[in-house]
Amino acid sequence: MTDFSHEVQKEEAGLRIDKLLASLNQDASRSQVQAWIKGNYVEVNQVEVKSNYKCQAGDHISWEIPEPEELDVIPENIPLEIVYEDEDVLVVNKPKGMVVHPSPGHPNGTLVNALLYHCKDLSGINGVIRPGIVHRIDMDTSGLLMVAKNDAAHESLVNQLKEKTVKRSYQAIVHGDITHEVGTIDAPLGRDPRDRQKMAVVDDGRHAVTHFEVLKRFGHFTHVKCVLETGRTHQIRVHMQYIGFPLVGDPKYGPRKTLNSNGQALHAEVIGFNHPKTKEWLEYQIAPPEEFQHLLKEIEKMS
Missing domain, CATH: 3.30.2350.10 (Pseudouridine synthase)
Structure with missing residues (x-):
């Protein structure tokens, strides 16, 4: 078992315990947290609670992550x-x-x-x-x-990842002509209340920030670099759609009429992090696959 603890801060007061723990355990889903609570792995002030417990400032939360x-x-x-x-x-x-x-x-x-x-x-x-x-x-x-x-x-x-020191850079192809050279999208993400299979920008969502830079414009399409500050589910796809430039080929968040690219045109190009043991900075870059580059050539011919 791995033990964790957290004291509820003023700004966290009123949050459901399952929502707060999901935000503190970035790699755990809310349903996983609810399973921990149901399995009596979570206590507030040394007392077991239910998933809908509303946290109070000063509460001491302790929890264990069950063994695999x-x-x-x-x-x-x-x-x-x-x-x-x-x-x-x-x-x-x-x-x-x-x-x-x-x-x-x-x-x-x-x-x-x-x-x-x-x-x-x-x-x-x-x-x-x-x-x-x-x-x-x-x-x-x-x-x-x-x-x-x-x-x-x-x-x-x-x-x-929690401290936002990991470097994660993506290449994407989006619909529309982005006129700004660079931009930042700071908009909270959560489950879409109208469709639980999708994510959306929602007022009570989790903090999410994406930075973008235009690499090349093709009139009706733009080739962009996106850098993640946070790493939420479908973050780039939802954020780009939110500002009016959905990803090409995206079956979930893109327009019905889009290019056939077998799914969203998105490639995780760069990853950088401190080695867990040596603390040395490691950074790797990989070019987009042939399919992505072929799509760029096709779009260039169309423009």
Whole structure:
């Protein structure tokens, strides 16, 4: 068991305990937190509470993250493009179309299945379904992911994400002509109240900031670089749609009439972080896949 504690601050008073804990455990979903509460792993002032408990300033919250269940995800011999690897971390270039970890609709063929075949030592903090997974990118987003090979590395990388010291830069192709050279989108994200399968900008959402820079304009389309300050679910996709420039090919947040790119035109190009053990700064860059570059050429022909 890993033990944690937190004293509720004034600005956190009134928040539901499950919502607050989900924000404090960036790599845990609200449903996971609710499972911890139901399993009596969470106490407020040494008393067990329910998920809808409203926190008060000065409350002392203590919680444990349950040990991972027995492994039941099958290792699969799937080719992996490893950009960097040592005994603590690895950086992998995830191809477009690959899911990061198993889920009801994707029980196998995932990055986790491939990692389990490649590595015999992944961190167990996120349980059997997501061993080693510190952060995610969507199935149809290609690019770089850092993976923890032990629990100490996992905790270090998660803390760096929380402290916003990890460098994460993406390339994207969006609809529309962005006239500004650079911009920042600071808009909170949460579940879309009209469609729980989608995220949206909502008043009571989690703090989310995306910086963007125009790389090239094509009239009806713009090639942009997006830099994440925070890492919320679908953040770039939702933020760009929010300011009127949805990603090309995005089936969830894009327009009905879009280019056929087999999912959103989004690539995680750069990842940078301090090595969990040596504290050395590591930074890696990978060019967008051929499919992304071909799409740029097609758009250039159209403009």
